[in-house]
Amino acid sequence: MGLLLAIVCSLCVGYAVADWQGRRELPRILRRVARRVQGRSPSLVDTHYYKALTSLLNEQPDEALDRFVSSMEVTPESLEVHLALGALLRRRGEFDRALRVHQNLLEQPELSEERKQHIQLELACDYWRSGLLDRAVDLLKELIALPHINKGARWQASAYLVEIYQEMGDWLEAVDVADTLTSAKFAREPDLWRRLQAQFCCELAQRKLQHAEPLNSETAANIAAKLRQALSYDPNCVRASLLQAELALLRDAKKEALNALKSVPVQDARLIPDALPLLAECMADAELHGAHLALLKQWFDESPSLALMLAIAECMQEQEGESATRRFCLDALPRIAAIRFEVPVLMLTLSGAGSPGFSERFQQVATLLEHFVYYQCDQCGIKMQQLEWRCPGCHSWGTVAQVSEPAPRSES
Numbered sequence: 188m189g190l191l192l193a194i195v196c197s198l199c200v201g202y203a204v205a206d207w208q209g210r211r212e213l214p215r216i217l218r219r220v221a222r223r224v225q226g227r228s229p230s231l232v233d234t235h236y237y238k239a240l241t242s243l244l245n246e247q248p249d250e251a252l253d254r255f256v257s258s259m260e261v262t263p264e265s266l267e268v269h270l271a272l273g274a275l276l277r278r279r280g281e282f283d284r285a286l287r288v289h290q291n292l293l294e295q296p297e298l299s300e301e302r303k304q305h306i307q308l309e310l311a312c313d314y315w316r317s318g319l320l321d322r323a324v325d326l327l328k329e330l331i332a333l334p335h336i337n338k339g340a341r342w343q344a345s346a347y348l349v350e351i352y353q354e355m356g357d358w359l360e361a362v363d364v365a366d367t368l369t370s371a372k373f374a375r376e377p378d379l380w381r382r383l384q385a386q387f388c389c390e391l392a393q394r395k396l397q398h399a400e401p402l403n404s405e406t407a408a409n410i411a412a413k414l415r416q417a418l419s420y421d422p423n424c425v426r427a428s429l430l431q432a433e434l435a436l437l438r439d440a441k442k443e444a445l446n447a448l449k450s451v452p453v454q455d456a457r458l459i460p461d462a463l464p465l466l467a468e469c470m471a472d473a474e475l476h477g478a479h480l481a482l483l484k485q486w487f488d489e490s491p492s493l494a495l496m497l498a499i500a501e502c503m504q505e506q507e508g509e510s511a512t513r514r515f516c517l518d519a520l521p522r523i524a525a526i527r528f529e530v531p532v533l534m535l536t537l538s539g540a541g542s543p544g545f546s547e548r549f550q551q552v553a554t555l556l557e558h559f560v561y562y563q564c565d566q567c568g569i570k571m572q573q574l575e576w577r578c579p580g581c582h583s584w585g586t587v588a589q590v591s592e593p594a595p596r597s598e599s
């Protein structure tokens with residue numbers, strides 16, 4: 188009884204240490220091996236396994252791992268465990284060992300084609316995660332080119348390739364491979380891939396635009412074609428419309444720029460604030476000031492926001508004077524959900540008697556309102572001060588937008 192208690196205690200201590208080291212999965216995997224080999228194939232319960240287990244219980248997981256990788260026989264029963272171990276090693280950043288596990292598996296005779304393709308995908312992942320992007324790309328291309336490749340494996344290989352080309356900044360290749368993912372043959376979430384393709388086209392267009400000084404007609408036509416392609420993939424791609432406006436303004440084609448910007452409220456009203464500086468450029472001529480104000484008011488009526496209210500107030504101060512601006516602001520403030528708690532104090536500030544002139548009071552309000560303007564990713568919730576087309580947190584594309592809800596009090 189005392190001996191049994193001692194064994195149980197030492198096992199508990201062993202696993203507690205393993206847990207503490209963040210290596211809980213390893214004992215689990217080796218236990219799974221033990222169950223499999225003991226239950227199904229007694230001949231495999233050999234000295235190597237016991238040596239590996241002893242190393243593990245002696246808190247030498249690295250040695251246990253090496254013993255396991257180098258000596259355990261690969262059978263149909265243990266293949267899954269080897270794959271799990273390879274994936275675990277990759278997650279732990281031990282790429283050389285993960286590669287050894289997967290290369291060892293590939294050398295096994297009598298693997299079914301499907302299994303072989305699965306292992307090659309794992310191997311490509313090892314190359315990718317360890318930074319050997321070219322080798323990963325070559326292996327994935329080889330896989331995709333196989334005449335009888337399993338449908339799921341081809342989809343996965345193509346999806347990995349798109350990810351890797353993004354890491355390499357090779358947007359042209361990323362667009363081409365994503366085309367195969369949206370084809371009718373094995374389309375899975377085609378709209379998602381098309382939204383990504385639109386962003387990749389925008390990356391290409393933006394890069395050309397940044398290095399296009401002076402802008403010649405050939406480059407402008409090339410950029411315009413990329414942006415049309417982006418909108419053909421995703422008609423709601425605000426980024427493409429903003430870039431179209433930017434390109435048109437560089438060519439001094441203000442009407443064309445204005446037409447592109449008019450798409451933004453339809454595509455995603457949350458991104459209207461990011462269209463306002465370009466809109467102001469389109470409407471810079473004095474004879475367009477009235478039209479500018481009318482368009483801003485129309486957009487505000489459809490989608491009230493702080494940014495629009497401030498833009499309107501700025502135009503109104505110039506065109507219609509202080510008292511009209513004050514009336515507009517006092518009407519507009521209660522329509523903006525993001526500042527519902529602050530409306531009374533803002534209204535008091537704007538209409539306050541005996542305080543500085545309206546311009547100063549308006550400036551105070553505008554400064555206060557800046558605290559409510561922030562961007563947030565739909566996917567991971569990360570907050571940021573400026574628009575990012577690719578979320579810096581979860582790396583999703585086109586998921587960041589200006590938020591219409593108030594920031595938590597502690598952050599404001």
Ligand SMILES: [Zn+2]
Nearest residue numbers: 564567578581
């Ligand atoms: Zn995110």
